[in-house]
Amino acid sequence: MTKLKLSAKMHIIVIVSAVIIAVGLAVGLICQFCADGYFNYGGDYKDYQTVEVNYTPVEYKDKEITDLCEKQFKELKLSYYTRNFIEDTELGSTYEYRFSKGTDSEKLSKAAAAIDAALKDKDSVFLTNASYHAVDTVLGGSKALVFGSIALASAVVFQFIYFAVRYRLTAALSALLADIHNLALFVSLLAITRIPVGSSVFTFAVLCVLITMIGCCFLFDRLRKNVKDGEFAKLDVFEQTDTCAAESLRPVVLTAACFAAVAVLVFVLLSISALSVSGVLMPVLCGLLCAVVCVYGTSFFTPAVHSRFKRIGDKFKAEHTKKPAKKQ
Amino acid sequence: MGKIKSAIITAIIAAAILVLAFFALFSWPVAGTGKVDKYNSFASGIHLGADITGEAYTVLYPEGVLSASDYNFNMPEPDTDDGADKVDEYIAKYSQCGSVYIEKDKLEEHGGEEGFKAKVKKDAEILSKRFGQKGYTSYSVSVVDGFTLKVSVPSNMTYAAYSDPEYNSAARSAEQSAVAQTVKFLSYSGGLTLRNSEVGKIHDSELDNYILTPIKDNVNTYFKGISKYAKGGNYAVKVKLTDTGRERFKDISAKVAAASSDKNIGFYIGNSQLLSLGCESEIDGKSFFISVSNTADDSAAAQEYAIILDSVINGDTLALDYLSGGDPEVYFTTPHLGKNAPVYLGVIILLVIVAAIVYSVVKYKLLGLVNAMMIVIYSLAMLTAIMLIGIQVTVAGAFAAVLGLALLCASNFVLFESVRKETKKGKTIYSSVKSGYKNVLTTILDMHIILIVVSLMLALICVGEIAKCGFIFFIASIASYILYWFTRFMWYVISSFAKDKFKFCGFTREVPVDD
Numbered sequence: 030m031t032k033l034k035l036s037a038k039m040h041i042i043v044i045v046s047a048v049i050i051a052v053g054l055a056v057g058l059i060c061q062f063c064a065d066g067y068f069n070y071g072g073d074y075k076d077y078q079t080v081e082v083n084y085t086p087v088e089y090k091d092k093e094i095t096d097l098c099e100k101q102f103k104e105l106k107l108s109y110y111t112r113n114f115i116e117d118t119e120l121g122s123t124y125e126y127r128f129s130k131g132t133d134s135e136k137l138s139k140a141a142a143a144i145d146a147a148l149k150d151k152d153s154v155f156l157t158n159a160s161y162h163a164v165d166t167v168l169g170g171s172k173a174l175v176f177g178s179i180a181l182a183s184a185v186v187f188q189f190i191y192f193a194v195r196y197r198l199t200a201a202l203s204a205l206l207a208d209i210h211n212l213a214l215f216v217s218l219l220a221i222t223r224i225p226v227g228s229s230v231f232t233f234a235v236l237c238v239l240i241t242m243i244g245c246c247f248l249f250d251r252l253r254k255n256v257k258d259g260e261f262a263k264l265d266v267f268e269q270t271d272t273c274a275a276e277s278l279r280p281v282v283l284t285a286a287c288f289a290a291v292a293v294l295v296f297v298l299l300s301i302s303a304l305s306v307s308g309v310l311m312p313v314l315c316g317l318l319c320a321v322v323c324v325y326g327t328s329f330f331t332p333a334v335h336s337r338f339k340r341i342g343d344k345f346k347a348e349h350t351k352k353p354a355k356k357q
Numbered sequence: 358m359g360k361i362k363s364a365i366i367t368a369i370i371a372a373a374i375l376v377l378a379f380f381a382l383f384s385w386p387v388a389g390t391g392k393v394d395k396y397n398s399f400a401s402g403i404h405l406g407a408d409i410t411g412e413a414y415t416v417l418y419p420e421g422v423l424s425a426s427d428y429n430f431n432m433p434e435p436d437t438d439d440g441a442d443k444v445d446e447y448i449a450k451y452s453q454c455g456s457v458y459i460e461k462d463k464l465e466e467h468g469g470e471e472g473f474k475a476k477v478k479k480d481a482e483i484l485s486k487r488f489g490q491k492g493y494t495s496y497s498v499s500v501v502d503g504f505t506l507k508v509s510v511p512s513n514m515t516y517a518a519y520s521d522p523e524y525n526s527a528a529r530s531a532e533q534s535a536v537a538q539t540v541k542f543l544s545y546s547g548g549l550t551l552r553n554s555e556v557g558k559i560h561d562s563e564l565d566n567y568i569l570t571p572i573k574d575n576v577n578t579y580f581k582g583i584s585k586y587a588k589g590g591n592y593a594v595k596v597k598l599t600d601t602g603r604e605r606f607k608d609i610s611a612k613v614a615a616a617s618s619d620k621n622i623g624f625y626i627g628n629s630q631l632l633s634l635g636c637e638s639e640i641d642g643k644s645f646f647i648s649v650s651n652t653a654d655d656s657a658a659a660q661e662y663a664i665i666l667d668s669v670i671n672g673d674t675l676a677l678d679y680l681s682g683g684d685p686e687v688y689f690t691t692p693h694l695g696k697n698a699p700v701y702l703g704v705i706i707l708l709v710i711v712a713a714i715v716y717s718v719v720k721y722k723l724l725g726l727v728n729a730m731m732i733v734i735y736s737l738a739m740l741t742a743i744m745l746i747g748i749q750v751t752v753a754g755a756f757a758a759v760l761g762l763a764l765l766c767a768s769n770f771v772l773f774e775s776v777r778k779e780t781k782k783g784k785t786i787y788s789s790v791k792s793g794y795k796n797v798l799t800t801i802l803d804m805h806i807i808l809i810v811v812s813l814m815l816a817l818i819c820v821g822e823i824a825k826c827g828f829i830f831f832i833a834s835i836a837s838y839i840l841y842w843f844t845r846f847m848w849y850v851i852s853s854f855a856k857d858k859f860k861f862c863g864f865t866r867e868v869p870v871d872d
Contacts, residue, residue, distance in 0.1 A: 076499075083426070113411075114691040125690070160425060160456050164507065165478075165500040180818035180827070184811040191810075195803060232753040232826060235815065236760070239830075242807050243764075250800040280771065287763045291709055295752070298701045298708075299694050312752075 034271055039333035046210060046330060053217020060220070068219055068226040076130045076166055080109075080141045082159045084148065085121040089157070094124055097147055101140045107132060121157075137161050177231050181238060185209075188242055196249045199342035203335035204245040211241045211326035218318050225311045233312075233319045236288070240319075243284055244327030247277040248335075266340045274332035281328050285320040292316035363853035370847070374730070377737050384517065397517040399744040400703075406494045406751030406822070407511035409699050410519045411692040413536040414509040415685040417544060419477065419677035421463030422504050423451070428458040455502040467677070474503040476676040480546075481506055483673045487543045490664045494751050494822040506679065508540055512689050513749060516699050533687045535654060540685045542661040546675035547627020549576050549666065551609065555616040564628060569609045576670075579605055583666040585659045586646060592659035593646040594632060594666065603643060610640035626669060627678070632662055694752075702755055709759055710736055713766050721773055722863035723855065727847050728769050731840045735765050735833075742832050748825055757826040761833020764808065768801050768841045777864050786858035794845065805838040 057067040084094055091114075102109065107128065115123040128137060144159035185208045192201035215237050219226060251273040255261045261269065296313035381399040386392040418424065423431065428451065433443035451458040454470055467473040477500055484506065485498040491510075499507045512519075513535070518528035550568050557567020570576055579602030586595040598606060613622055613636040624632040624647075634647050652658040668674075679685075692698045713732050718725035739758050743750060750758075776793030784792065812834055815827025855861035 111693055113693070114696075115688050116691075123688075158426065162456060162501050163503075165481075165503075166497055177815075177819045177823050180815045180823070183818060184814050187810055187814065188807060191803075191807060195799075231823060232756070235823060235826070236756075239760075239808065239811065242811065243767075243804055246800060246804045246807065250803060253799075254796070280767065283770075284763065284767060287767075288760070291705075291756070291759055291763075294705050294708060295756075298705050299698065299752075301701065 034267075037267060039337065042330050042333045046214060046326075049221070050213050050217045053220040056223075057217075057220035060223075068230075069223040077164050078128045078130065078132055078134060078137055079162045079164060080126045080128070080137055080144070080159060081162060082124045082126075082144060082148070083121060084123075084157045087121075088151065089148075091122070098124065098126060098144055101143050101147075102126070105136045105140050107136055107140055134161070134163065174231065177235070181235060184238065184242075188245075192245070192249065196253055197339075197342060199335065199338040200245075200249045200252070203331055203338050204242070204249070206334055207241050207245055207326055207331040208238050210330055211237050211322050214326060215319055215322045218322065219315070222314075222318070224314050224318070226315075230312075230315055233315045236316075237319045237323055240284055240288065240323040241327050244277070244281040244323065245331065247280045248273055248327070248331060251276050266343060267336050270332045270336040270339065274328060278328050282324055285324045288323075289317055289320040292320070360853055363850045366850050370730075374733055374737065377741070378733070381737050381740050395517075397515070399740050401517040401520070402515050402744050403740070404513050404515055404747060404749045405511075405519065405699060406749050406754065407509075407692065408495070408694055408752050409692055409702060409750070410512050410514045410516075411690045412509040413512040413533065413687050413689055414507060415537070415540050415687045416501065417506040417508065417540070417679040417685060418457075418682060419463075419473075419480075419504065419679055420681035421460035423458045424505075425456055425458065454504055457502060457504045459504065470503075474500075477504055477506065480675045480677055480679075483668065483675055484508065484543065486673060487664050487668050489820070490667075491539065491543075491660065492820055492824065494749050494754075494825055496821075509690075510536055510539070511749060512536075514689075519699065529689075531653075533689070535657065536687045537685050538653070539657065539661055540687070541680060542631075542658075542665055544675065544679045544685070545626040545629055545631070545665055546678045546680075547629075548674050549669045550625045551576065552623040552625050552630075553613050553616065553621065554619045556612045564625075566623070569613070569622065570605065574605070577672065578602070580666075580670045583663050583670060585656075585663040587656065587659070591648065591650075592655040593648045594659055594662045595644060595646055596666075597644045598642075603641070606645075607639055607641045610636045610638075614638050624666065626665060629680075631665065702752065706736075706755060706759065709762065713762065717766065717770075720770075720863065722861065723851070724773065724848065724862040727844060727851055728766065728773075730847060731765060731769065731844050732762065734843070735762055735836055735840055738836050739829075739833060742836075743829065746828075746832075748828060750829075751822055751825070753822055753826050754829050757829040758833055761830060761837055764804075764834060765837040765840055768804070768837060769844055771800065772797050772841070772844070773862070776862070780859065780862075780864045786852075786862070786864075789864075790845070790848070801838075801841060805834055805841075808834045809838075 060069075061067040080098070082094055082098060095112075109126040109128050111127045113125040113127070115125065138161045141159045141161035148157045148159060185205060188208065189201045189205045192204045212234060215234060219230065252269065255269065255273055255276075261272070264272070292313045295316075296310060300310070384398045384401055385396055387394040387396050416424075431447070433447055434440050435444050437443075450460055452461050452464055454464075454473075459473070464470065464473060467476055481498050481500050488496050488498060488508065488510065493510050496508075496510045499509075501507050513532050515525075515528065518525040518532065522529055551570055552561070552564070552566045553569055554566045557569045558571055559568045560566075561568060570579075579598060581597040581599050581602075583597070584595050586593045609622065613620055620636050622634040622636060623630045624634065632647050632649075634645070647662075649655050649659040649662065695701070710732060714725075714729040716725075717728040717732075721728065739761065743758075748754070772793060775797045776789050779789035779792045779796075780786065782789075809831060812827045812831040816824050816831050817827075818824075819827055852858055852861050859865060
């Protein structure tokens with residue numbers, strides 16, 4: 030742990046990050062123009078299609094309805110991504126099966142007609158019916174996204190000012206770069222992996238920045254404290270940064286690991302609750318990506334970059350403190 | 358500290374925790390009410406988001422549009438005398454467009470199928486903007502089959518109302534009515550007019566009142582902006598006027614104030630009166646307030662009035678009438694995460710708490726118990742704060758609270774490690790604790806300052822779920838920092854019982870070798 034030589038390998042780290050970001054940008058742009066958008070937007074942002082089944086609980090049991098629907102969908106090779114149950118409507122109860130926009134609408138209409146016919150065999154009341162609908166969702170999250178981005182930018186600016194005051198300008202610059210790097214990496218990995226992006230992704234982006242800020246606090250605080258030690262101050266800038274990076278690696282990894290562990294726990298238990306893996310898996314994968322990016326960005330990229338900044342800063346400081354001495 | 362003093366303090370704090378935990382976690386029928394009234398715990402009184410308790414949704418049908426079910430239901434009986442003719446007339450009146458039936462007159466009026474669809478789409482965008490200002494943790498406005506609108510918002514139910522629908526039917530129907538009211542207000546179509554039943558420029562025979570402004574005037578130019586205003590538990594709508602508006606209001610308010618019986622300026626959206634401004638004298642100012650009272654929820658009503666009025670004065674008027682069929686009917690759906698999602702989420706949070714307690718006890722022995730006490734206090738404090746402030750909790754919000762718990766544990770673990778390092782230098786426990794705290798003081802302070810400010814920024818600048826998460830994390834960060842210092846106090850109090858302070862903390866004292 031103490032033999033990490035991150036500073037000397039900055040070029041490798043920068044190349045890795047640049048490649049991931051470039052690939053993400055390329056994949057995103059290609060998908061933007063040739064497929065379904067820069068990101069693979071999840072169910073909560075996408076247009077979708079539904080098959081709605083209204084029935085009277087007096088005539089039908091819930092299980093009869095779900096079995097009938099599952100049978101029809103299986104026959105027509107249709108797979109839905111979520112099922113909603115609506116109780117006590119004026120029509121009795123309703124099951125709403127949601128399908129992605131790309132699903133064959135003719136097949137869905139056929140399935141709805143077949144379910145409708147099967148239902149009416151038993152109960153000819155008009156309250157029992159099945160119908161197909163196409164739903165175009167108006168993106169309501171744009172305002173949240175705009176204000177969220179403003180808040181995130183303000184938070185990053187605040188962190189920059191705070192670090193510049195509390196630590197040094199070089200630390201503030203490194204922290205700023207760490208935030209931007211981690212966010213860019215997270216966004217690029219989302220574009221590459223095509224994990225469906227839902228409303229929860231912005232929450233993870235915020236968490237990504239928060240964990241980075243915590244990690245930077247650990248790193249720069251260590252650096253500030255260690256520099257007070259005479260022996261440590263005599264070390265080369267690279268060695269100083271590497272030592273502090275190694276010392277702060279544990280708390281950073283622990284923070285991200287705790288976060289990842291909670292994400293996995295959420296996945297396991299909510300999958301059991303939802304009786305489906307698909308609805309829960311994607312946000313949790315986002316969370317895991319976020320944790321990985323935070324550890325890599327904060328513990329590997331930031332020290333490597335900071336050592337350069339620090340060297341430049343120290344050199345600048347040395348030059349500007351030497352000059353008056355020469356005049357004397 | 359003496360052992361007796363320490364025992365008393367520990368007992369008082371433990372009792373306080375137990376009492377708070379009892380009220381926070383357990384619900385029971387209130388004695389003496391024949392089990393009619395029920396005390397709902399703090400936990401079951403927290404409002405939950407759409408991902409945990411499901412959505413409330415309504416389908417808005419524009420005037421002249423019927424669903425297939427309604428079309429069949431309204432079909433005249435063919436068995437009566439002129440039944441066959443009525444059936445023919447009824448069938449001829451409507452045109453089937455996909456899954457809905459539309460009156461042919463209306464279809465023609467709005468430019469055929471495509472024109473109708475375009476208007477519905479435009480209205481969906483306006484409605485989406487209006488609902489966006491409500492600050493829901495999640496919501497959606499969708500166009501269904503091109504001709505109807507589906508609005509989904511969180512059901513905002515508490516666990517008590519969600520888990521026991523029959524017992525808490527009043528709470529459920531209150532939420533249902535609140536959503537219906539919101540949808541109704543925000544779906545008003547038409548432009549803004551100012552009216553009075555006695556004085557005015559133009560008489561409206563349909564509503565039997567007068568429009569107060571000249572026909573050539575665009576009323577929207579009178580207003581700079583309309584917003585919700587709250588002070589001391591009273592709610593109002595604040596109307597800011599332009600120079601033109603100020604002059605015009607001075608004129609019309611003077612006329613209305615001079616009227617014999619009706620001294621009110623009615624704010625109408627289309628044909629519906631939204632607000633009434635009482636005028637006892639002339640209004641001459643850059644802004645004025647219209648108070649909102651006697652509604653089920655004055656705060657929500659003031660917000661909704663402000664949203665709809667602000668939307669209309671900015672030119673966002675709905676082209677179609679969605680309320681011709683009466684008030685919207687609201688239905689609840691089961692959450693996407695399953696019917697038992699709140700229970701599972703509770704189990705997850707409980708497991709995280711137990712894991713944190715077990716880890717700290719295993720690693721730091723009795724000192725871990727001090728940390729465990731802080732974890733319990735943190736959990737109860739968060740539960741109480743969220744319930745009292747009325748924050749709607751989603752899975753992301755619960756995550757923010759858990760992150761706060763991680764912050765508290767991380768702060769304490771960093772501190773404990775720092776103290777352990779000091780003990781290895783051969784110091785006494787009191788000296789080690791003092792130095793340990795001093796060593797990590799700035800790290801912990803910096804971390805908390807940054808997180809408190811950032812979460813406050815998220816809470817104040819963002820909207821929707823992120824704002825709620827930011828607010829939860831803001832409370833969590835403050836709680837974490839207070840409890841971090843409370844840890845030191847409790848450490849001092851509880852360790853008074855222990856003979857071997859090092860053993861109490863799970864540390865081993867290194868005795869320096871004397872050269």
